[in-house]
Amino acid sequence: MRAAAEPVVRADHLTKRYAGDLRRSLRYALRDVGRELAGRRGPDGPRPGEFAAVDDVSFELRRGEALAIVGPNGAGKSTLLKLLYGLIKPDGGEVRIRGRVGALIELGTGFDDVLTGRENVAVNAAVLGLSEDELRTATEEVLAFGELEDAADMPVRFYSSGMKARLAFAVAAHLRPDVLLVDEVLAVGDFAFQRKCFRHMRAFLDGGGALVLVSHNVFLVQTLCTRGMLLDRGSCAFAGTALDTVARYLATRQPRPAANRAAGEGDGDGEPRAAAAPVAIEAVSAQRPGGGPPATGEPLEIAVRYRCAEPVDAVWGFTVWTGDHWVCVTGERDLRPRRLERAGELSATVPRLPLLAGAYVLRPTIVDAETMQPLAVHGLDDEAPAVLEVAGGAADLSRNAMTAVNQLVTIDVDWH
Amino acid sequence: MNAVAGDETVYSADPVLRSPGRFLAAARADLRAVPPSAWRMWLRGVQARHRQSRLGYAWLPVPALATALTWVYLDDVRVVRFGDAGIPYLAYVLIGVVLWQTFTDALHAPLRRLGAARHVLTKARLPHEAWLAAGALDVAFNLLVRLGVLAAVLVAAGTPVRGAIVLAPLGVLALGVLGFAIGLALAPVGLLYDDVGEALTVATGLWFFLTPVVYPWPSEIPGDSVIALNPVTPVLVTTRAWATGAPGAEPAQLAAVGAGAAALLVAAWLVYRVARPHLVARL
Numbered sequence: 043m044r045a046a047a048e049p050v051v052r053a054d055h056l057t058k059r060y061a062g063d064l065r066r067s068l069r070y071a072l073r074d075v076g077r078e079l080a081g082r083r084g085p086d087g088p089r090p091g092e093f094a095a096v097d098d099v100s101f102e103l104r105r106g107e108a109l110a111i112v113g114p115n116g117a118g119k120s121t122l123l124k125l126l127y128g129l130i131k132p133d134g135g136e137v138r139i140r141g142r143v144g145a146l147i148e149l150g151t152g153f154d155d156v157l158t159g160r161e162n163v164a165v166n167a168a169v170l171g172l173s174e175d176e177l178r179t180a181t182e183e184v185l186a187f188g189e190l191e192d193a194a195d196m197p198v199r200f201y202s203s204g205m206k207a208r209l210a211f212a213v214a215a216h217l218r219p220d221v222l223l224v225d226e227v228l229a230v231g232d233f234a235f236q237r238k239c240f241r242h243m244r245a246f247l248d249g250g251g252a253l254v255l256v257s258h259n260v261f262l263v264q265t266l267c268t269r270g271m272l273l274d275r276g277s278c279a280f281a282g283t284a285l286d287t288v289a290r291y292l293a294t295r296q297p298r299p300a301a302n303r304a305a306g307e308g309d310g311d312g313e314p315r316a317a318a319a320p321v322a323i324e325a326v327s328a329q330r331p332g333g334g335p336p337a338t339g340e341p342l343e344i345a346v347r348y349r350c351a352e353p354v355d356a357v358w359g360f361t362v363w364t365g366d367h368w369v370c371v372t373g374e375r376d377l378r379p380r381r382l383e384r385a386g387e388l389s390a391t392v393p394r395l396p397l398l399a400g401a402y403v404l405r406p407t408i409v410d411a412e413t414m415q416p417l418a419v420h421g422l423d424d425e426a427p428a429v430l431e432v433a434g435g436a437a438d439l440s441r442n443a444m445t446a447v448n449q450l451v452t453i454d455v456d457w458h
Numbered sequence: 459m460n461a462v463a464g465d466e467t468v469y470s471a472d473p474v475l476r477s478p479g480r481f482l483a484a485a486r487a488d489l490r491a492v493p494p495s496a497w498r499m500w501l502r503g504v505q506a507r508h509r510q511s512r513l514g515y516a517w518l519p520v521p522a523l524a525t526a527l528t529w530v531y532l533d534d535v536r537v538v539r540f541g542d543a544g545i546p547y548l549a550y551v552l553i554g555v556v557l558w559q560t561f562t563d564a565l566h567a568p569l570r571r572l573g574a575a576r577h578v579l580t581k582a583r584l585p586h587e588a589w590l591a592a593g594a595l596d597v598a599f600n601l602l603v604r605l606g607v608l609a610a611v612l613v614a615a616g617t618p619v620r621g622a623i624v625l626a627p628l629g630v631l632a633l634g635v636l637g638f639a640i641g642l643a644l645a646p647v648g649l650l651y652d653d654v655g656e657a658l659t660v661a662t663g664l665w666f667f668l669t670p671v672v673y674p675w676p677s678e679i680p681g682d683s684v685i686a687l688n689p690v691t692p693v694l695v696t697t698r699a700w701a702t703g704a705p706g707a708e709p710a711q712l713a714a715v716g717a718g719a720a721a722l723l724v725a726a727w728l729v730y731r732v733a734r735p736h737l738v739a740r741l
Contacts, residue, residue: 057471058739060739067740068650068651068740071650071736071737071739071740072647072650074736075646075729075732075733075736075737077473078473078474078475078732078733078736079475079729079732080473081473081475081476082473083471083472083473084471125469126469127583128467128469128583128735129580129581129583129735129738130735130738130739131469131471131735131736131739132469132470132471133471134471135470135471136468136469136470136471136472137468137469137470138466138467138468139466139467139468139469140465140466140467141465143467145583147581147582152578152581152582152584153578153582154499154502154575154578156499156502156503156506157498157499157502158502161498161502164494164495164498165494165495165498165499165584165588166582166584168491168494168495169488169491169495169583169584169585197502197506
């Protein structure tokens with residue numbers, strides 16, 4: 043039995059560079075192969091036209107640990123997974139992995155379309171060196187987990203994307219890996235299967251497996267992973283607990299102040315949004331009366347600054363979503379019409395905030411009073427949503443129990 | 459890069475050839491998974507390919523027969539005059555075309571198979587050798603079907619069976635290995651640049667005329683000509699001679715080309731393994 047403290051994955055200054063231009067990239071590929079055949083190392087820095095898709099990333103992962111990798115599109119998350127899986131070769135640094143690796147790189151595309159589901163399982167199992175007996179058992183397990191028994195003998199090209207996703211997860215997770223690399227597993231597939239995957243990953247971790255999870259679903263990341271890493275343009279912008287990482291990630295997606303935008307700072311069009319839309323929400327704030335971060339059980343003041351092209355009668359409200367935008371936790375609206383002038387502020391107070399600690403998204407909405415058509419929904423288009431960071435109160439038994447089951451709100455109860 | 463020590467795998471920026479022992483161990487480990495995977499891929503591929511066709515496997519010998527009959531016709535109406543082939547011209551040209559097709563099948567197999575699996579290669583760490591081996595099985599299967607038809611035609615044409623025919627499989631093997639080795643050597647560049655596939659198609663057409671497939675050999679063509687220096691020439695001519703008694707057997711040359719082809723095959727395979735992560739990163 044290996045000591046749990048010994049890392050199963052050790053990435054040390056991992057770097058991978060790509061050239062944006064295809065012709066140049068192909069030319070570099072030939073040179074890389076030539077250099078490799080001559081036994082010489084590649085260049086230490088980027089060549090002309092190259093950028094670092096993964097830049098000097100280091101981390102260690104032990105048994106039972108789950109590392110979440112979050113970051114915007116193009117941050118290098120998938121490239122990092124490919125490096126860990128050994129599909130591509132680092133340009134700098136190294137990665138050491140103990141044991142078997144199961145990986146799910148871009149859902150459902152690692153299969154031979156011509157082969158049936160069962161045969162694809164067998165081909166993947168053969169690579170891992172499973173014996174005939176092990177193979178038979180494992181194949182049935184994989185097909186059962188993926189709920190694909192009826193489609194087992196159908197070529198994968200006839201599978202729906204959901205079926206491919208189920209097969210991909212089942213193969214990666216069930217062929218007894220020590221390290222599981224998962225890329226956007228819950229992007230497709232039905233809700234029931236997603237829950238199944240979630241439970242499986244948790245059991246895998248409890249059984250001493252190590253997990254690297256790439257996901258835009260920050261809710262999943264927060265609940266499944268202990269540790270997190272925020273990638274930004276290839277480099278590690280933050281490493282810490284999963285919660286802190288997600289908070290940092292969401293914070294980086296905050297909108298910039300309207301004043302900056304009006305000053306034309308990198309916005310491109312230089313046009314204030316209010317001029318284009320009938321009503322624009324320019325700023326959202328949520329804090330305790332008199333200042334201070336939102337906290338469970340405390341009052342919360344919400345203020346929305348708007349600008350209209352012309353005066354309009356409107357009603358307004360807001361919804362609160364989980365940080366991944368998947369679940370609307372709660373919301374309220376004031377159905378009394380009010381006159382919005384060219385610019386102003388709407389405000390409301392929640393006397394006692396029921397949200398438990400975590401990162402949420404606050405989405406204020408302004409609706410036309412007559413037609414009830416939305417005039418402005420903040421955080422839906424290209425602008426970043428307003429993040430509502432709720433601080434937890436002092437830890438106690440009840441609060442910890444709520445956190446353990448991912449409870450989102452607390453309610454007042456009179457016990458008899 | 460793919461170094462395995464104990465149960466620890468190391469992927470580093472160091473050139474793989476600096477640790478040849480580890481490099482070869484990883485290559486050997488991958489080979490173990492190849493036979494069952496390649497067999498499944500090939501079998502399903504063959505079934506799938508012929509499922510959408512009414513005539514199915516019957517299409518395999520048709521091009522060879524059509525080519526052979528065309529040349530027989532051209533010879534018959536004296537558009538071309540090749541002189542005496544030593545055996546009935548139909549038998550001579552038919553076996554020549556079947557052997558030639560085996561060579562070109564093998565030549566195109568690596569790039570065709572790897573190109574088709576492109577999207578899988580970038581996402582799954584299955585040994586690429588499985589696709590290559592499935593490609594080799596394609597070549598063997600196509601050959602077997604064509605040989606069945608060829609045997610029937612030869613028997614019908616009254617070609618005598620000779621003892622040397624038992625050597626013919628060696629020649630066929632050498633021809634297949636030669637084609638496959640050249641194809642595999644071109645595959646790394648071919649996966650990056652489409653020019654290789656295009657050039658291979660053009661070259662195959664030209665190569666056909668520079669090989670004594672349809673015209674008799676030995677002939678008055680000088681020994682230092684491109685035709686004589688063409689490595690396919692001694693292999694094809696000798697194999698045909700063993701099978702049918704046509705003149706021109708050169709067993710020593712065949713053995714030399716066969717050995718060279720085997721060496722090229724191993725070298726091309728190792729080079730491909732070195733190139734693999736760089737290719738995957740760009741596919």
